[in-house]
Amino acid sequence: MADKKISELKNLVNEPKIAYFTMEIGLREEIPTYSGGLGILAGDATKSAADLEIPFVAVTLLNHKGYFTQELTRDGRQIEHPVKWNPKKYLTPLPFTTEVHIRGRRVLIKPWLYTVRGASGAKVHVLFLDTDLPENILKDRQISNFLYGGDAKYRLKQEIVLGVGGARILKSLGVDVKKYHMNEGHAAFLTLELLRMHNFNLEEARKKCVFTTHTPVAAGHDHFDYALAEEQMEPLVAPELLRKLCGKENLNMTRLAFNMSSYVNGVAKRHKQISEKMFPGYEIHAITNGVHSSTWTHPSFRKLYNKYLPSWEAEPELFIRAAIIPNEEIWKARDKAKSEMIDYVNKKTKAGMEKNVLTIGFARRATAYKRHNFIFSDLERLKEIAKIHPFQIIFAGKAHPRDLGGKQIIREVFKNIKKLKGKIKIAYLENYDIEMAKKLTSGCDVWLNNPERPMEASGTSGMKAAHNGVLNFSVLDGWWLEGFVEGVTGWAIGPGPNEKINLAKAKKRELEDLYSKLEYAILPMYYDRRDDWMEMMENSISKLAYYFNTHRMMRRYVLYAYL
Numbered sequence: 333m334a335d336k337k338i339s340e341l342k343n344l345v346n347e348p349k350i351a352y353f354t355m356e357i358g359l360r361e362e363i364p365t366y367s368g369g370l371g372i373l374a375g376d377a378t379k380s381a382a383d384l385e386i387p388f389v390a391v392t393l394l395n396h397k398g399y400f401t402q403e404l405t406r407d408g409r410q411i412e413h414p415v416k417w418n419p420k421k422y423l424t425p426l427p428f429t430t431e432v433h434i435r436g437r438r439v440l441i442k443p444w445l446y447t448v449r450g451a452s453g454a455k456v457h458v459l460f461l462d463t464d465l466p467e468n469i470l471k472d473r474q475i476s477n478f479l480y481g482g483d484a485k486y487r488l489k490q491e492i493v494l495g496v497g498g499a500r501i502l503k504s505l506g507v508d509v510k511k512y513h514m515n516e517g518h519a520a521f522l523t524l525e526l527l528r529m530h531n532f533n534l535e536e537a538r539k540k541c542v543f544t545t546h547t548p549v550a551a552g553h554d555h556f557d558y559a560l561a562e563e564q565m566e567p568l569v570a571p572e573l574l575r576k577l578c579g580k581e582n583l584n585m586t587r588l589a590f591n592m593s594s595y596v597n598g599v600a601k602r603h604k605q606i607s608e609k610m611f612p613g614y615e616i617h618a619i620t621n622g623v624h625s626s627t628w629t630h631p632s633f634r635k636l637y638n639k640y641l642p643s644w645e646a647e648p649e650l651f652i653r654a655a656i657i658p659n660e661e662i663w664k665a666r667d668k669a670k671s672e673m674i675d676y677v678n679k680k681t682k683a684g685m686e687k688n689v690l691t692i693g694f695a696r697r698a699t700a701y702k703r704h705n706f707i708f709s710d711l712e713r714l715k716e717i718a719k720i721h722p723f724q725i726i727f728a729g730k731a732h733p734r735d736l737g738g739k740q741i742i743r744e745v746f747k748n749i750k751k752l753k754g755k756i757k758i759a760y761l762e763n764y765d766i767e768m769a770k771k772l773t774s775g776c777d778v779w780l781n782n783p784e785r786p787m788e789a790s791g792t793s794g795m796k797a798a799h800n801g802v803l804n805f806s807v808l809d810g811w812w813l814e815g816f817v818e819g820v821t822g823w824a825i826g827p828g829p830n831e832k833i834n835l836a837k838a839k840k841r842e843l844e845d846l847y848s849k850l851e852y853a854i855l856p857m858y859y860d861r862r863d864d865w866m867e868m869m870e871n872s873i874s875k876l877a878y879y880f881n882t883h884r885m886m887r888r889y890v891l892y893a894y895l
């Protein structure tokens with residue numbers, strides 16, 4: 333065991349690395365240190381880095397209690413339970429520690445190692461930072477416990493451990509860091525530690541930092557009162573410099589990351605434009621998100637791709653020839669993925685879903701802008717549509733424990749399910765996670781996404797769907813603006829970003845598109861024009877999965893941000 337540890341460590345220090353800092357990471361369902369898209373992206377990026385043999389190490393926190401396990405009562409009330417899991421089963425504690433100071437106390441941090449093995453056998457490591465050590469007082473032991481738990485003070489402490497602790501642990505392990513990549517602003521404190529390491533030479537420190545922003549609304553950016561920050565943090569830099577870097581009013585982590593990075597990017601072209609408006613004066617690039625093809629492809633489709641597009645996992649560009657896969661075989665793979673999912677849903681709920689009925693999937697974090705209830709805006713219309721051609725809907729998604737609006741959304745979906753009972757089969761699945769996301773994004777027929785524009789920075793679940801020939805039906809925001817060709821790769825809902833119409837009118841258009849395309853384009857094609865449907869499935873693979881994968885994304889990061 334000890335030998336194994338040492339050889340792993342050799343791997344960690346053998347060449348300069350990209351150090352990827354992320355508050356959450358979704359590598360596999362057994363490691364519950366993620367809450368949603370941001371974490372899944374981090375996991376997928378890490379897996380692609382391993383496949384592509386990019387010298388890369390990820391740094392995150394070890395959440396002993398995870399995010400939370402979601403229980404839903406009969407009326408859709410969310411109850412949260414701490415996740416029970418055993419880190420020892422998946423991670424190896426390293427015989428090293430580092431420390432940070434919080435409110436004058438020394439807080440010890442121990443890293444745990446997780447190894448991601450790429451397709452060619454290359455390894456990439458993830459360091460999970462843990463403060464739950466007997467040397468720390470109880471309060472400090474809990475810092476790394478919950479992902480996004482607690483109040484501003486708790487969050488601040490976590491960000492100190494992640495940013496400052498992360499930078500220190502890499503240094504003490506002897507990792508030569510070529511670039512520090514901040515996946516969202518949570519880790520931006522690392523730049524202050526870096527400043528110290530570079531004798532406060534701003535340019536030297538900036539040269540080493542890359543920042544990816546993910547949030548298209550000002551309120552979504554992490555910020556702290558200076559009073560709180562100065563009470564809790566050790567004085568890493570002088571107060572005047574801190575204010576210069578983080579903003580006058582409060583300590584804004586996004587601003588810090590912007591000011592301290594030599595390369596900044598948004599996660600889709602549209603998101604870059606929105607971010608430029610929000611942060612005028614900064615140069616912002618666009619690297620559109622992707623998903624890890626191999627992770628998000630159902631076994632039945634994997635088999636097909638292995639047969640017709642060998643080495644697609646190393647080179648998802650090979651999807652460009654998806655047209656050579658015979659339709660019958662695609663349909664068989666589809667049938668298998670769908671059948672498995674329907675069995676799964678029927679086991680979990682009493683919805684009685686049917687295998688030959690068009691199935692719409694809607695699964696994502698339950699929060700206001702995602703608009704889970706948008707499709708229920710006109711129940712009479714929905715019932716009319718279902719009378720002509722049947723369809724069923726599967727929902728899933730957790731609300732953040734303090735997002736009361738998000739919790740209300742789930743209760744409303746439950747009310748709508750009751751109202752439509754006997755007319756349209758609808759299920760809301762408990763505890764959305766990676767395993768469930770795999771089932772839903774491969775087993776549905778149509779993947780619906782109707783967020784409020786321009787709130788969806790990118791969105792990635794639709795890309796997972798595309799890898800399995802599930803057709804996207806989405807609002808024109810985020811990645812879909814770059815992927816949609818109407819009636820070819822999927823369908824658009826509502827106006828594009830360049831149409832000058834007011835919010836109310838846009839919403840009306842979105843609703844009209846949602847209902848009329850469902851009624852006149854999607855349902856008739858599914859039931860009556862199977863060949864056209866198959867062609868769109870094929871297009872999803874050859875035009876969407878071809879591009880919207882993390883292999884393409886990571887190659888761009890290497891070329892534009894890391895080199």
Ligand SMILES: *Cc1c(COP(=O)(O)O)cnc(C)c1O
Pocket residue numbers: 367368369370372695696697764765766769770790791792793794796
């Ligand atoms: C992919 C994924 C998400 C992100 O989905 P979006 O549609 O981008 O919001 C969230 N949660 C889980 C578990 C996922 O697998």
